[in-house]
Amino acid sequence: MNVAAKMVEILIEEDIIDVFGIPGEQIMPLYEAMSKSGINHILTKHEQGAATAADGYSRSTGKIGVCITTASPGALNTAMPLATAFKDNVPLLLLTGDNELKYRGSDHFQTTPQLEMFRHITRASYNPLNGTEAMYMLRASIYELKNFPKGPIHINLPKDVLLQEEFDDFDLCYLCEDDMSNMARAQERIDNAERPLFILGAGAISEAQNIERIANEYQIPVTTTFHGKGAVPDDNPLNLGLCGIRDTERAKYAFENSDCIMGLGIKASERTLPEIPDNFIHVNINKDVLVGDYPIHGKVSDFIAQAKFKPADWMDELSEIDGSYHIEGLDDDLKPQAAIKRILERFPDNIIASDAGSHTTWTTLLKKSQKPRQLLFSGAMAPMGYGLPAAIGASIATGEKVIVINGDGDFQMNLQELATLKQQDLDVIVFILNNSEFGIIRQWQESFYDMEPYQIHLENPDFVKLASSYGIDGVRVDNIDDLELILDKDLIGPLVVEVIVESEDIPLPP
Missing domain, CATH: 3.40.50.970 (Thiamin diphosphate (ThDP)-binding fold, Pyr/PP domains)
Known part of the structure; x- marks a missing residue:
């Protein structure tokens, strides 16, 4: 068994069955292995389409989206969707082929510095130099994408590495690197709050049911980012609508008058928060985006499990504020x-x-x-x-x-x-x-x-x-x-x- 065949075996073992891509010379060993497996390969007509389809696959399910392309021309066509997934923290795995290791750094046909090109639009861009490194990087990438979905990971695979038949494989044991040290201070802020508010982003979706249960039980109002829509149903009276640049008057009022804002799984970008208030508790698995006086680097599920909430009593006040979007032209023919x-x-x-x-x-x-x-x-x-x-x-x-x-x-x-x-x-x-x-x-x-x-x-x-x-x-x-x-x-x-x-x-x- 060569490296390519083992990588396909690992994908299937990890229940990664659907992959999107286009074959080519340098990635051919992987395609040969897939042709003999149970992988469902979806042949798109452009690599940008393949990586974007993998993005939609992931956003609609929360699963890892996988895209496979050949070397430079194919790989570079994925740059835009890769950057898109990076900006929106979508868990994608991009596997690209490359020329043999001996051509690294040369002007050989279809040789470019793919590792460096993708470094700024991925959470990690790996370049295994042998089969053992390829095994480690694939297993580590899948673990990261399943447990800490911060964005895409790229593995560049030279053809001679894919064809190697001598390599080591091993089980990985990871510990979650988080920092819940601010939890006590955050809890004190929650305890003293009379007007708490949740802001839910894409990172809160996995805990949507628990968050809705807590919101209903304690009557804590909720706003969402664009990508957090539906974490609490839009028809729930506690859902005030979008926050940020497309907020409702009700959501804006809640943001400006809350004494404890809990941003769960949001990036806190300028499109979400007009400013970072001093009562902002920010929970995210990506420590690079944490802001405010109460940053908590960890999973939303851990925060929800540890936090103690109390009943809030300001929904009657919020209900007096307009919570609708006023859109003209909804009956015009044909706006x-x-x-x-x-x-x-x-x-x-x-x-x-x-x-x-x-x-x-x-x-x-x-x-x-x-x-x-x-x-x-x-x-x-x-x-x-x-x-x-x-x-x-x-x-x-x-x-x-x-x-x-x-x-x-x-x-x-x-x-x-x-x-x-x-x-x-x-x-x-x-x-x-x-x-x-x-x-x-x-x-x-x-x-x-x-x-x-x-x-x-x-x-x-x-x-x-x-x-x-x-x-x-x-x-x-x-x-x-x-x-x-x-x-x-x-x-x-x-x-x-x-x-x-x-x-x-x-x-x-x-």
């Missing part, structure tokens, strides 16, 4: 927000994969999440072209119907993955909101630069014919009535629905 409202009403319980653009604002504000992982989009990096491949990954992971809401511009960034959608025959419905422009760019040009729209108009293809060329059914609508007629049908993917919409500005944060 993008009007179309999105109807799509979300038709698919209230399905996973929604959005992209980057004006439609993302409407989608995040209008989506009512009753459970976690129902809304997939890139928050901190926001690359165009995320929606379709992420939906493919989520559909592979869950087996559920997935809805894509994207614009005409970002859809074209990864439209080649329609071929993957068709090949996998997935129940994914793609809604393309077509306004023939880069809408947010136009809005910025007009609002902040006092300029006429420049280089934002799109000469789009016929999206229905495009879908048909891939063997996928497509339909076009240009008014609300026709959209509602389509939505009334029993829609089964793969399907593309092009929705002609008007140019529209999104509401900008104050």
